[in-house]
Amino acid sequence: MTTPCSSAVAPTTEKTALLVTSGGDIDELLTNVLASEGWSIQRVVDNQQVVALAKAKPFDLIVTGRQTRVAEDVELLRKIRSARPHVRLIILTDKFTPGDVISAMREGAFSYFSAPFEPSELAEMVRAAMAEPCWDDGIEVLSGTPEWVTLTARCDLATADRLVQFLHGVKDPSIPETDKDQVITAFKEILINAMEHGGHFDPSQHVEISFIRARRAIACRVKDPGKGFSLEELRHAVAGNSPEDLFTHAKVRDEQGMRPGGFGILLAKKLVDELIYNETGNEVVLVKYLDPPKLPIT
Amino acid sequence: MGLQISTRESGDVVILDLRGRATIGVDSDLLIDHLNKLIATGVPKLLLNLASVTQLDSSGISAIVGTYVSLRRQAASLKLLCPRGRVQAVLRVVRLPEIIPTFENETEALASFRPRGYSAAP
Numbered sequence: 001m002t003t004p005c006s007s008a009v010a011p012t013t014e015k016t017a018l019l020v021t022s023g024g025d026i027d028e029l030l031t032n033v034l035a036s037e038g039w040s041i042q043r044v045v046d047n048q049q050v051v052a053l054a055k056a057k058p059f060d061l062i063v064t065g066r067q068t069r070v071a072e073d074v075e076l077l078r079k080i081r082s083a084r085p086h087v088r089l090i091i092l093t094d095k096f097t098p099g100d101v102i103s104a105m106r107e108g109a110f111s112y113f114s115a116p117f118e119p120s121e122l123a124e125m126v127r128a129a130m131a132e133p134c135w136d137d138g139i140e141v142l143s144g145t146p147e148w149v150t151l152t153a154r155c156d157l158a159t160a161d162r163l164v165q166f167l168h169g170v171k172d173p174s175i176p177e178t179d180k181d182q183v184i185t186a187f188k189e190i191l192i193n194a195m196e197h198g199g200h201f202d203p204s205q206h207v208e209i210s211f212i213r214a215r216r217a218i219a220c221r222v223k224d225p226g227k228g229f230s231l232e233e234l235r236h237a238v239a240g241n242s243p244e245d246l247f248t249h250a251k252v253r254d255e256q257g258m259r260p261g262g263f264g265i266l267l268a269k270k271l272v273d274e275l276i277y278n279e280t281g282n283e284v285v286l287v288k289y290l291d292p293p294k295l296p297i298t
Numbered sequence: 299m300g301l302q303i304s305t306r307e308s309g310d311v312v313i314l315d316l317r318g319r320a321t322i323g324v325d326s327d328l329l330i331d332h333l334n335k336l337i338a339t340g341v342p343k344l345l346l347n348l349a350s351v352t353q354l355d356s357s358g359i360s361a362i363v364g365t366y367v368s369l370r371r372q373a374a375s376l377k378l379l380c381p382r383g384r385v386q387a388v389l390r391v392v393r394l395p396e397i398i399p400t401f402e403n404e405t406e407a408l409a410s411f412r413p414r415g416y417s418a419a420p
Contacts, residue, residue: 120352124300124319157323181384189356192322238392246397247367250360260330260364263356263392270391 015039015130018053020046020065022092025119030063033123037130047076054080054087061129062089066115069093070100077107086136088129092122101169102144105151108137111162112169125165128158138203139163147213152206153191155199155225163209164188175218175290183288186271187220189264190284198224198282220286228280231265239265301325303332311343311411312336313379313404317350320358329358333365342374343411347404349380354388366398379407 017034021027021043034041039060044050047068054062062080064073073091080087088110093100096114104112111125129135138154139162153159167184191207199205208223231239236252238245239262249262269275274287301324302317314332319325336344346362348354366376378400381389389395401407 118352120318127300181387185355185384185388192355246363246392246394250364250367259357260326260360261357263359263363267356267359267388267391 015060016042017061017063018042018044018050018059019063020044020050020068022066026066026092026122029119029123030126033126034061034130037127039130047072050076051079055083058084058087060088061110061126062087063126064089064091064093066092066094069095070097070104070112070114074100074103074107074109077104077109081108086134088132088135090122090125090129092117096169096171098146098170098172099144101166102141102146102149104169105139105166106141106144108139110135110137111165113165114169114171117168121165121168125162128161132158138206139166148210150208150210152208153195154203155195155201155205155207156203157192157195157201160188160191160195163191167211172213175213179218179288179290182271183218183220183286186268186275186286186288187222189268190220190222190275190286193264194222194224194226194284197229198226200226216290216292218288218290221283222286223283226282228278228282230281231277234265237262237265239269301328303328308408311345311408312341313345313347315347315350319353320351320361321353321355322357326355326357326361330361330364333361337365337368337372337374340372340374341369344369344374344376345379345404345407345411346376347379348385349382351381351385354381354385359388359392359394362394362398375411377401377407377410379404 017039019030019041031041042053044053047064050062064076070091070093073093077089080089090111091104091109092113094115101112110129113122138156138159140152142150142152153163164184167187194207195201199207205225207225210221212219236249236256236258238249250260253260253262268286272286272288276285277283300318301320304315306313306315320329369376376398378398380402381400399410401410
């Protein structure tokens, strides 16, 4: 069990990041993002130097280099966390295996970027890490194999964003990128609904999630801590009205003082092949079927 | 990148250039706030330039739809410009371009705001 977040790092006047050199544009991007917020940067060339420095003094953020394997970065994180349980560490890697993302989540990495990745999304995640005055991991892996992962996620937007980035980090050549993007977009909509309507964005509440990779399908299950709802009574969402009617729900939301929204379920429904709710409406399964792999012509 | 918004004008058309993510949280809050202020000023013609928007989710869609409804109520109009990649895919999924006129070219978008039959030539 870790100590409370507030005791993790002694207050310092200047925030410091420890970066392992990746080379090229990534180093420049990280320098620009951190410097723009007045952070100081210490740069090292390998993980051994990171361990020595991070044990000697706290760093507000650590970013690994792209050249190391994820297994080495996860081992690095394990060593640092024994002394600094609330360390924020972002893994960048060009060398990974399908199960690496589970190890990274299990060990409490702040985020995970496997090549190729969008530099702008890395910059965004670094800003998110910098914005957290103090950090406790909101993702707990309960069980994990490359085919089936079950975890819990804290009901807050930052945790949702981190979890979605972990999913983008899963690079499985047998899943077409378009299909993967659609599943992730649909999953995020359902996850946000679960956190907002089931968990009321209360950080003491958690959503339970499973990802299952079958030969010809991807499935996600999301269970929220709320009392559930009925799709038929969902007048504040497009899904509760005629599919052609994009506007009636907006009036209902306005009358009920809700923020603009109501497109999440519709979007998710259209992006996956099946969206199945349980009887009480607090548990949902998304299924995306994959085309069978093309056999070589003989 | 978090959402960045800049405003310019072409005649009586207000053009909002959006850059970055238009997704739930501070980004969609910023967008909604910006759009609501424009609606309150009685903007007659609004063009949302989505060319540099990298992500759009249901909150971003809601902001756009809400603006479309509010502007239509005050006999004003909203059009969209240059959605790209994932953003374009998401808009197509909810069939928004079938309701809100969407253009690939700014010149054509601006021309579409002008009344038909109007000619600037003497």
